[in-house]
Amino acid sequence: MVMKKKIYFNVPDNSGHQISNLQNIKKIKTFSAGGDVTKKCEKWLIKNIKCKEALLVHSCTAALEMCALLLNIKKGDEIIMPSYTFVSTANAFVLRGGIPVFVDIDNLTCNIDPKKVENKINKKTKAIVVVHYAGISCDMDKIIKIAKKNNVYIVEDAAQSILSYYKTRPLGSIGDLATFSFHETKNIHCGQGGALLINNSKFIKRAKIIRDKGTNRDLFKKNIVKKYTWVDYGSSYALTEILSMFLIKQLYKAKSIINHRISIFNEYHKLLKNLEEKKNIVRPFLPKYSNHNGHIYFLYLKNKTQRDSLINHLKSKSIDTAFHYVPLHTSNFGKKKIMFKQSLPNTEKAYRSIIRLPIHSRMSKNNVRVVVNEIKNFFKIN
Numbered sequence: 270m271v272m273k274k275k276i277y278f279n280v281p282d283n284s285g286h287q288i289s290n291l292q293n294i295k296k297i298k299t300f301s302a303g304g305d306v307t308k309k310c311e312k313w314l315i316k317n318i319k320c321k322e323a324l325l326v327h328s329c330t331a332a333l334e335m336c337a338l339l340l341n342i343k344k345g346d347e348i349i350m351p352s353y354t355f356v357s358t359a360n361a362f363v364l365r366g367g368i369p370v371f372v373d374i375d376n377l378t379c380n381i382d383p384k385k386v387e388n389k390i391n392k393k394t395k396a397i398v399v400v401h402y403a404g405i406s407c408d409m410d411k412i413i414k415i416a417k418k419n420n421v422y423i424v425e426d427a428a429q430s431i432l433s434y435y436k437t438r439p440l441g442s443i444g445d446l447a448t449f450s451f452h453e454t455k456n457i458h459c460g461q462g463g464a465l466l467i468n469n470s471k472f473i474k475r476a477k478i479i480r481d482k483g484t485n486r487d488l489f490k491k492n493i494v495k496k497y498t499w500v501d502y503g504s505s506y507a508l509t510e511i512l513s514m515f516l517i518k519q520l521y522k523a524k525s526i527i528n529h530r531i532s533i534f535n536e537y538h539k540l541l542k543n544l545e546e547k548k549n550i551v552r553p554f555l556p557k558y559s560n561h562n563g564h565i566y567f568l569y570l571k572n573k574t575q576r577d578s579l580i581n582h583l584k585s586k587s588i589d590t591a592f593h594y595v596p597l598h599t600s601n602f603g604k605k606k607i608m609f610k611q612s613l614p615n616t617e618k619a620y621r622s623i624i625r626l627p628i629h630s631r632m633s634k635n636n637v638r639v640v641v642n643e644i645k646n647f648f649k650i651n
């Protein structure tokens with residue numbers, strides 16, 4: 270019997286393996302944060318994302334924590350966000366005493382539903398945090414209008430959204446603040462890493478201090494002050510130069526890595542069209558205003574039972590898949606600490622019914638056909 274080759278859910282891209290070339294390591298003068306390669310990565314981000322400033326940090330989680338510090342989040346401040354997201358979106362603000370106010374997602378895009386945002390705003394609201402799920406943009410014009418009218422900040426959790434666009438604007442260039450993740454599960458990675466992107470210039474000076482343990486060492490290094498000292502809140506948020514050396518190669522290849530993912534996404538989308546038509550299994554909805562980066566390919570199944578049996582069927586055929594987020598408002602910590610009482614039907618439905626299919630640099634269109642054939646076998650269609 271011939272064993273079928275396993276199809277992995279994610280294989281981190283290894284463009285950037287050149288870091289193992291010790292010659293390069295020998296040439297580094299700074300191993301800790303703030304070296305030349307880190308600066309090169311930040312320049313690339315400013316140029317390609319069109320943000321005012323970019324600071325590399327050790328994770329998207331760190332960048333979100335910096336957002337909470339920059340916005341001076343205090344006990345009782347409210348932050349509007351989806352519940353269908355990764356824990357760090359909320360935890361960063363909860364750490365400072367903030368209260369996440371969860372808003373349901375739109376049924377089609379899985380992104381925060383702008384229609385449900387405005388009536389959650391009150392005097393305590395400090396910010397709206399949007400998450401561009403799967404690298405597909407939120408409906409930003411509507412969010413911007415609400416934020417302006419009510420004088421609250423916008424933070425984009427763009428962890429999944431490097432080189433995705435809202436109309437012609439790169440995601441990460443729209444909010445007052447925005448965050449990227451370079452975790453190995455994301456399109457562009459360095460194992461673990463992230464970036465804080467700043468579009469509202471009033472945050473730039475303080476962000477550099479917060480990243481550097483609350484000190485003004487940045488000004489000291491530029492010879493602007495004679496000594497450096499403790500001047501503000503902060504922590505050790507920066508990324509080491511060695512990881513930047515891996516990341517820079519990823520950034521230089523970002524467009525080709527992403528184009529490949531988009532071609533895999535499009536192949537799934539084409540081959541699964543008749544599954545949607547015949548069985549009403551819903552494929553990702555792609556709004557006109559969004560240009561995505563092929564981060565996730567997902568399907569909405571009828572219910573949890575059907576979704577879980579498809580996961581098991583594919584597993585028995587050596588194909589790895591995944592579900593997504595346990596809604597934060599129904600998580601153990603969310604229930605105990607946030608005590609959010611409302612139900613969020615679209616969020617709960619996405620958690621029960623979504624399956625994510627394999628998509629990564631090593632996947633071929635042939636792999637996609639293998640996955641799709643097994644899905645069609647499960648549904649007994651051609």
Ligand SMILES: *Cc1c(COP(=O)(O)O)cnc(C)c1O
Pocket residue numbers: 327328329330331354355357358400426428429449450451452462463
């Ligand atoms: C991955 C992810 C994060 C966390 O990123 P890290 O770099 O692992 O801290 C935060 N938010 C969203 C939406 C994510 O997908």
